[in-house]
Amino acid sequence: MKRQTTLKDVAKAAGVHVSTASRALDPKNRHLITPEAVQRILDVSQQLGYRHNAAAAALRTARSRMIGVVVPDIANPIFPPIIRGIEDSLAQIGYLAIIGNTDNDPVREKSLALKLQERGVDGFILASVELQDDTVAKLAEDGIPIVTVNRRSSNENVSSVVHDDDEGIRRVLTHLASLGHRRIANIAGPQRLSTGADRYAAFERHRKALGLAEEVDLVTFAKGYTESEGERCVEELLVRRQDFSAIVCANDRLAIGAIESLARRGIKCPQGHFDYRLQRYADGRSPETAPDDDPDRTIQHRVPSRRAVDEDDRQRRG
């Protein structure tokens, strides 16, 4: 690996000072240099195969143009499309996403955040947060920009982009009610996660609003979003009672586990889930998907930006 061409090499070859070369190569500062010089420098840098040294720039400017993206597990299929979107958006503005996995372990999340900070990331996008999250607290304290995705933090100073869980659960319950279901069980998610808490709260709210049966033992709580927890929760519900006709699961993995478990007991759900799968496969779409508006609805919780806050401060002081 031969020595890299540096700015100095380019400058010398173009007969200018390094600082001039630096400015010419930076679109933001190009206007400071005469067009002819810019052209010459561009040509020379092309010719010599000059490549910007990001580490040097990062050291000098204290900005890396990298964003840390922290997810529980990239192999969980809900994340790759999210990550892809993040990467593509960041790439457009010259930023790079650095992905890390936590396996939902707060200890790993913390050490990962530290590693990424050492790498100099300019900010974090966190998909792994719990409502009360030490790492978020620490990072926020450091003043490093954070946005959470998919899950909220309870920290009021952290922005987030999440689904409209209340509306989603409302639609699910409304749909089930319209099919005639009156006793609807709920396999709720972990309550330390915003998705668990929000969907459970929405379930209670809309169950009431729709005048459905409100027995406490129709609700059970999963300890994690896993298929095996879905199975366990179904068993638990069935031990308690047998008179519900539908189950709302807090997420897909719980639902998969629930369906497996029901199938093993010979309980068809819904209307025999194999028929359901068959029809879905043949049609290319679910027979139960109501034609509805805005299926991808998300909510953005925005916190005033740092700059805005600083200006507020300044005005207050001024």
Next chain:
Amino acid sequence: MKRQTTLKDVAKAAGVHVSTASRALDPKNRHLITPEAVQRILDVSQQLGYRHNAAAAALRTARSRMIGVVVPDIANPIFPPIIRGIEDSLAQIGYLAIIGNTDNDPVREKSLALKLQERGVDGFILASVELQDDTVAKLAEDGIPIVTVNRRSSNENVSSVVHDDDEGIRRVLTHLASLGHRRIANIAGPQRLSTGADRYAAFERHRKALGLAEEVDLVTFAKGYTESEGERCVEELLVRRQDFSAIVCANDRLAIGAIESLARRGIKCPQGHFDYRLQRYADGRSPETAPDDDPDRTIQHRVPSRRAVDEDDRQRRG
């Protein structure tokens, strides 16, 4: 964001020189320093919340401890587990993976590789390569370490980790032959990709070896690994002839497209694919999976390491 604690701060607080602090903090050089000094420096750095500045170290050492990982599309479900494995393995040795997507576009691959080089990655793992790949050629020329995964490059100097496609196809054909199939069609993958070329070659080889029908028009080539190409290829096969009883598809997405297309025409495959799916689902495993050894077999094509090559050179010259 308050100013970071630097090595200098730690050194001053511990009453030693920066270089001493640097050595004490580096496990590899710790032994050079007296245990008491190490302890003191460790304590102080902890106390001050010192964080290693990776950009500065990278600039100084010209090694970033980052590896560029280039895949066609992280949202394609075959890649996340591969990436996860790469990330975990790299993390163990203090390295970081940086993921990039190419969408199978050689132009994007090239510009991505450049960006990652500017970021100073120490090497590349490429899952996106074609047999003849400009980017691989350029990178190899630069002398930057490369390994390809999932696909081979035709470049003899590049190591790769790939499936044993020949053995895989052999098992598929042997299995189909044992079920009585004699006219077996093949939806082959793109021949510019090693997976396409290798699986097609294996198909021809083992079809011959097993004494199966060898008509040319039983083979059709997909232009890409997509479901729609799978559909198109089935249509093409059916236009040509109707007397084959099985199809070997070069990958899963082609197979999905093929099955869709067959289903639309009312052709059951295999023995009615819905039955197949149903049974698979109920059992938790495919009824056609023969109990076989080593299901995850991969092949590693190793190229002598740079060091080894250098030593060879030296010996030859010496």
Next chain:
DNA sequence: CTGAAAGCGCTAACAT
């Protein structure tokens, strides 16, 4: 519009 100069934080000869 361009040049000079300083220094980001770290590591690694080299010297003691």
Next chain:
DNA sequence: ATGTTAGCGCTTTCAG
């Protein structure tokens, strides 16, 4: 065993 020294390649005041 520790300190001295010299940059890595870049950006950015400050001068001219």
